[in-house]
Amino acid sequence: MPQGKPVSVPDDGLTTRQRRNRPLLIVHTGPGKGKSTAAFGMALRAWNQGWPVAVFQFVKSAKWRIGEEKALRVLGESGEGGPVAWHKMGEGWSWLRRPGVEDDHAENAREGWAQIKRELAAESHRFYVLDEFTYPLKWGWLDLDDVIETLTGRPGDQHVVITGRDAPDRLVEAADLVTEMGKVKHPMDTGQKGQRGIEW
Amino acid sequence: MPQGKPVSVPDDGLTTRQRRNRPLLIVHTGPGKGKSTAAFGMALRAWNQGWPVAVFQFVKSAKWRIGEEKALRVLGESGEGGPVAWHKMGEGWSWLRRPGVEDDHAENAREGWAQIKRELAAESHRFYVLDEFTYPLKWGWLDLDDVIETLTGRPGDQHVVITGRDAPDRLVEAADLVTEMGKVKHPMDTGQKGQRGIEW
Numbered sequence: 358m359p360q361g362k363p364v365s366v367p368d369d370g371l372t373t374r375q376r377r378n379r380p381l382l383i384v385h386t387g388p389g390k391g392k393s394t395a396a397f398g399m400a401l402r403a404w405n406q407g408w409p410v411a412v413f414q415f416v417k418s419a420k421w422r423i424g425e426e427k428a429l430r431v432l433g434e435s436g437e438g439g440p441v442a443w444h445k446m447g448e449g450w451s452w453l454r455r456p457g458v459e460d461d462h463a464e465n466a467r468e469g470w471a472q473i474k475r476e477l478a479a480e481s482h483r484f485y486v487l488d489e490f491t492y493p494l495k496w497g498w499l500d501l502d503d504v505i506e507t508l509t510g511r512p513g514d515q516h517v518v519i520t521g522r523d524a525p526d527r528l529v530e531a532a533d534l535v536t537e538m539g540k541v542k543h544p545m546d547t548g549q550k551g552q553r554g555i556e557w
Numbered sequence: 558m559p560q561g562k563p564v565s566v567p568d569d570g571l572t573t574r575q576r577r578n579r580p581l582l583i584v585h586t587g588p589g590k591g592k593s594t595a596a597f598g599m600a601l602r603a604w605n606q607g608w609p610v611a612v613f614q615f616v617k618s619a620k621w622r623i624g625e626e627k628a629l630r631v632l633g634e635s636g637e638g639g640p641v642a643w644h645k646m647g648e649g650w651s652w653l654r655r656p657g658v659e660d661d662h663a664e665n666a667r668e669g670w671a672q673i674k675r676e677l678a679a680e681s682h683r684f685y686v687l688d689e690f691t692y693p694l695k696w697g698w699l700d701l702d703d704v705i706e707t708l709t710g711r712p713g714d715q716h717v718v719i720t721g722r723d724a725p726d727r728l729v730e731a732a733d734l735v736t737e738m739g740k741v742k743h744p745m746d747t748g749q750k751g752q753r754g755i756e757w
Contacts, residue, residue, distance in 0.1 A: 424602030
C-alpha cells in the first residue's frame with residue numbers, strides 16, 4: 358500500500374513521534390476471508406522487529422491455522438526475529454493442565470481472557486493476535502465492559518489485533534484501526550469445499 | 558473461520574476431490590488494509606504444505622514488505638516447508654542485470670509479467686503472490702486480455718493470489734475467490750502516520 362498522509366493533524370498534545378508509535382487496537386471483522394490471515398501476516402512484521410508475539414486462538418478445533426502456527430513457531434525459534442507464543446483453546450490452553458475442562462467452551466474462553474489480562478498487565482508481549490475473539494464476546498461468555506476497559510487501558514507499547522465476524526459496535530468504537538473483510542466471491546458458492554494450502 | 562458447507566453442488570463433471578483441489582485464482586482488492594497481508598498469511602499455509610512459493614512485488618519501493626520478506630525467506634531456508642522465491646520490481650527484478658531500466662516502471666512491470674508467464678508455463682511454483690499487481694493493470698502497462706487468458710489457462714495446480722486496489726471487473730469475473738477489504742477506521746484519519754511493526 359502506498360504511504361499515506363494524514364488527513365488532519367490532531368490537537369492531542371502528543372508529538373508526531375509519540376503519536377506515530379502509539380500502540381494500536383486493531384479489529385479485522387466482516388463476512389469475507391482474510392481476517393485472521395491478515396492478522397498473522399501482520400505478526401510477520403512484528404516478528405521481524407524482534408517483538409515478542411503472542412497468539413491466542415479462540416477456536417474449537419485444534420487443527421485450524423496449522424500452517425500459520427507452524428510458520429510462526431519456526432520463525433520464533435529461528436533466532437532471527439522475536440519469540441512467538443501460541444496458545445490454542447481447541448486443545449486446552451497450554452498453561453492449564455486440568456483435564457475435563459475441554460468441553461466447556463464458555464469456561465475455556467474465560468480462562469483464555471484471564472490469561473490475556475495477566476499478560477497485558479505484565480507487558481509480556483509487544484504484539485497480540487486474539488484470533489476469533491469476537492465469538493466469545495458475541496455469545497456473552499465474556500464481559501464486554503471488562504474487555505473494552507482492559508484493552509483501552511493496557512499499559513506500555515502493546516499492539517492487539519482482534520479477528521472474527523460481528524465485532525461488537527463498542528469494540529469497533531474503541532479500536533484504532535478497523536477493516537471489514539467483505540465477501541465478493543467464494544468457491545464454496547459454486548460447490549467447492551476448502552482445500553489444503555488455501556484454507557489451512 | 559468455521560468450515561462452510563457448499564450452498565449448491567455444481568454439475569461440472571468433476572469429482573468432489575477434483576473440484577476441491579482445483580487451483581484457485583484469488584483477488585484481494587478494496588480500499589482497506591490487509592490485502593497483501595492476507596496474501597502473505599496464505600503463503601504461510603502454502604509453505605507449510607511444502608509447496609514452492611513465489612512472490613512478485615509490483616511496488617516501487619524496495620523497502621515495502623520487509624517484515625514479510627524476511628519471514629518468508631527464513632521459512633524458505635528453514636528446510637521445514639516449501640522453498641520461497643521473492644522478486645521485487647522496486648530494486649530491479651532479480652533475474653535482470655541491466656542497469657538503467659529501474660526508472661521505467663511500465664517496462665519493469667512488463668518484464669515482471671513476462672517472467673510470471675514463463676514460470677506459470679513451466680509450473681515452477683505451486684503458490685504465487687502477485688503483490689500490487691492491479692496497478693500495472695490499472696495504468697494500462699499490461700494487456701488485460703493477455704493477463705486474463707494466461708491466468709485462466711495456466712496449467713497444473715498453481716494457485717495465484719493478486720492484490721491491489723481497483724481490481725478490473727474482468728479480473729474479478731475470472732477469479733474464483735474475491736475479497737474486498739473495506740476501510741472502517743484508520744489511524745491516519747486522525748493524524749497518525751504509519752509505524753514500524755504495523756505498516757512494515
